[in-house]
Amino acid sequence: MTRFRGALLRKSGLPRPYAQSRPLEIAALELPAPGAGEVLVRIRAASLCRSDLSVVTGARPWPLPMVIGHEAAGSVERVGANVTTVAPGDAVVLVYLxxxxxxxxxxxGQPWLCETGVAANRKGELLTGGTRLVHRGEQVHHHMGLAAFAEYALVAEASAIRIPKDVPPQDACVFGCAVLCGAGTALNTAVVGASQSVVVIGLGAVGLSALLGAKAAGATRIAALDRLEAKFALARTLGATETALPEAAPRGAFDHAIECSGTLEGFELAMALAHRGGKVTTLGLPGPDAAYPLKLAPLVADGLTVQGSYLGSCVTRRDVPRFIELYRAGQFPAASLVSHRIGLEDLNEALDRLAEGRALRQVIEFAS
Ligand SMILES: [Zn+2]
Ligand SMILES: [Zn+2]
Structure with missing residues (x-):
């Protein structure tokens, strides 16, 4: 039995500011020893993503109580039977599917849409079946098979991807969601090609990762759009060749439009920015009921391709090591995606910053 602390959500939909309503309680938790196909991971760093906020707001329903957190890096503490890809002492990035x-x-060949993994995630359970987390004798659900805002996590082997030990965990954690989704969307889903033009809408950590992916793909024109001009300087540092407010961006001008703002307006804009024959790829998740009226005549006459991207169409065992190599080559400066470094007990305040758009990634650093 491992005893430790983690961020427990008992009730969603509490009012803001979260610094006062305190939806996340730092609770005493227990985990059993890893069973067959399972890995016990000591979390070294974990970061806060907008999807965590949607669990707290209740915008998307999840089984509660739940320990949240789905973007993290750590070291393998113990492994159960039949685990072959990681061993105690290995450094790992945790992946949310x-x-x-x-x-x-x-x-x-589309494991980013793994049906078994998605079904387990929706139930708040592990891929190996059921829950393992316990708080005062009560079963607790695992967010995205990870429950990573905690000092330890018990995960299915497929949730833990080995990385080189010299990658600092506070950099590695953002590869589990932001980089897979953003860079993966540019490289795997959109398949941006050398010398192509790309516009990225929404410059959060995922949008900036999409920008880095487009640059790694060899795109020569990369436009970065956001409502907040304060975000433009960083986008240029990371490789944007132009920055603009949404209304100022040239229409019908890009091979690829990648929507990362998670808003209907962002998607509508993406449709207007791609040129005839261009590709619109969206990874933004507005509310589950958000709908867009698609005009079929221009879709056909302009030969547009419109597609969604989940997990950046990543094969996690292939793409986490691939993106970490780009990081080691200096092409994915992960620290640039981080705006705050916090402790586990600062999470409610961090949720407020995220909800108010005052943060990129906020990384929880755990004492070693
Ligand atoms: Zn995420
Ligand atoms: Zn599968």
Whole structure:
């Protein structure tokens, strides 16, 4: 039995400011020893993502109580039977969709849509079945198979991807969601090509990662759009060749429009920015009921491609090491995506900063 502290959500929909309503309680938790196919990970760093906020607001329903957090890095403490890809002492990045390798989508070469992994995540359970977290004798759910805002996490082997030990965990953690989703969308879903033009809408950590992915792909024109001009300097540092407010961006001008703002307006804008024959790729998640009226005549006559991107169409075992290599080559400066470094007990205040758009990634650093 491992005893430790973690961020427990009992009730969603509490009012802001969260610094006062305190939806996340730092609670005493327990985990059993890892079973077959499971790995006990000591979390070294974890970061806060907008999807965490949607659990707290209740915009998307999740089984509660739950320990939240789905973007983290750590070291392997113990492994259960039949675990072959990681061993105690290994450094790992945790990924929020365990890819089972056996379902129809995995077999078809689309493990980013793994049906078994998604089903387990929706139930707040592990890929290996059921929950393991316990708080005062009560079963607690795992957010995205990870429950990473805690000192320890018990995860399915497929949730933990080994990385080189010399990568600092406070840099590695953002690879689990922001970089996979952003860079993966540019490289895997949109398949940006050398010398192409790309516009990225929304300059949060995921949008900036999409920008880095477009640059790594060899795009020569990269426009970065946001409502906040304060975000432009960093975007230029990371490789944007132009920055603009949404209304000022040239229409019908880009091979690729990548929507990362998570708003309907952002998607509408993306549709207007791609040129005829261009590709619109969206990874933004507005509310579950957000709908867009698609005009079919221009879709056909302009030969547009419109597609969604989940997990950046990443094969996690292939792409985490691939993106970490780009990081080591200086092409993915992960620290640039981080605006705040906090402790576990600062999470409610961090949720306020996130909700108010005052933060990029906020990294929880755990004492070693
Ligand atoms: Zn995320
Ligand atoms: Zn699968």
């Amino acid at each position: 365990p890819q089972c390798g056996a379902c129809a989508r995995c077999a078809a």
